[in-house]
Amino acid sequence: MAQNELSGFFATADLASPERVRDALIEIVPLLTREYGELAATVAAEWFEQVHPGAFLAQTAPDTFPTAGVVENVRYHAGSLFTDDPYRTLAGLSGSLQRFILYSGRETVARNVARDRTKPRFGRVPTGAKTCAWCSMLASRGFVYLTRETAGLVSSDYHDDCDCQIVPEWESGSSHIAGYDPDRLYAQYLSAREASGSGDPKVIAAEMRRQFPDDFTDGVHDH
Template sequence: MAADAGAAQRYRGIQALMAARVAQRVLQVWRDLMNPAKVDASWLAVRAALVPIVEQGRQQSAELARVAYTEARRAEISEEDGFKPEGPLPLLLDRLESALDVTGPIEFKKAIAAGKTPQQALDAAAVRMVGTTQYLALEGGRQVMNRSIEADERATGWARVTDGSPCAWCAMLASRGPVYKTAKTAGDPRQGGNSYHDHCACQAWPAFTHDEPFIGVAEKLYDDWLRTTRGRGGTHAVNAFRRWWESEGRAGYAAPERP
């Protein structure tokens, strides 16, 4: 049975909505509690308010992934074999607080040192902080998907599902289409299909057969990859695709219709 591309797109969308809610809460705390005249004094209260927001978002993302994986698996595998999706790895408090420190007061002070006004510095730090907090929250669901796919003997691999305007890196990785756990990727510069970055809206979607279709615009991206990298390999291929994407590819990209 072919993968449900509509379910994959809906899953990506609901994770994006969860991340948007995290961003709203983070920005509200930042604007309400951060005092640009007393950065260090106000930061401890800001960080204490941000920690549970990220932790709750991470739990929500993990639960969304658990439900989605279970439903996707049930749609492809009719018999019950007792498999349960894996949980995410724990988010260590030291890691979370360090990430918040770097994107909060440290980013603010860097912006001030670069000649920004206090308001501009607050805005610059807010952008960094939203990206990092969303990344850490979404990591919960992404780990559930990746760890479950690795642990599930019935899973053949995954596909990367992008949003309507991915960066060149994510568009390149999505162009691989379904990636199988046993696939030989040596020599393919598009490795790293399960890696993500701040402000990244991509998600992994499980595959349970060896004839999975491309999801969304991945097949078109694959054709564009072949065309723009013809005769090139390695980093030369990556750079050629990136140049094409930034000059004209992104403008011609059409997001999949909402199912």
């Protein structure tokens, strides 16, 4: 919904005046982030209460993605407004906007799990038809993460258009999510690790892209 509003703005914007469009985006994108971020937080709190009923009343994250970070990102992508391909700004901001908004939902889950005395483990769960090799590698570990930091539940651990969610598990071995197969992902990870001869996660992820190009959004096809 937020991306549709952003696209609607671009459809009517006077791209011949890049300075005005940039200044308008500096106002609009933080507003969209706040409006839809609050909605994402509410939905996340409702979801938490559904999957962990009777524990306590879930709280929404008190803040949306920091405005200073949003504005900095807008200024970066707005550079394309001054080129012969101004719509690169829209493409870049659409991906960033998704990350800004989902931050509120992820943060809501994290805060409520932190309040939970049962101390559930986390799993990093991709939600799209495909995701990138790096996120798939993190997801291959299943529900093993003990803290929000090791689960990647901080804003710097997500890229634009990232479809991952951090999901808590209260009963070990009982969580089965349609489309999420950590055993298959882990087998791909082990195959790539052996082929690369490296323990460096970046090297392993690069090998996963080459070995299983059709499984990842950033797969590499050798020609």
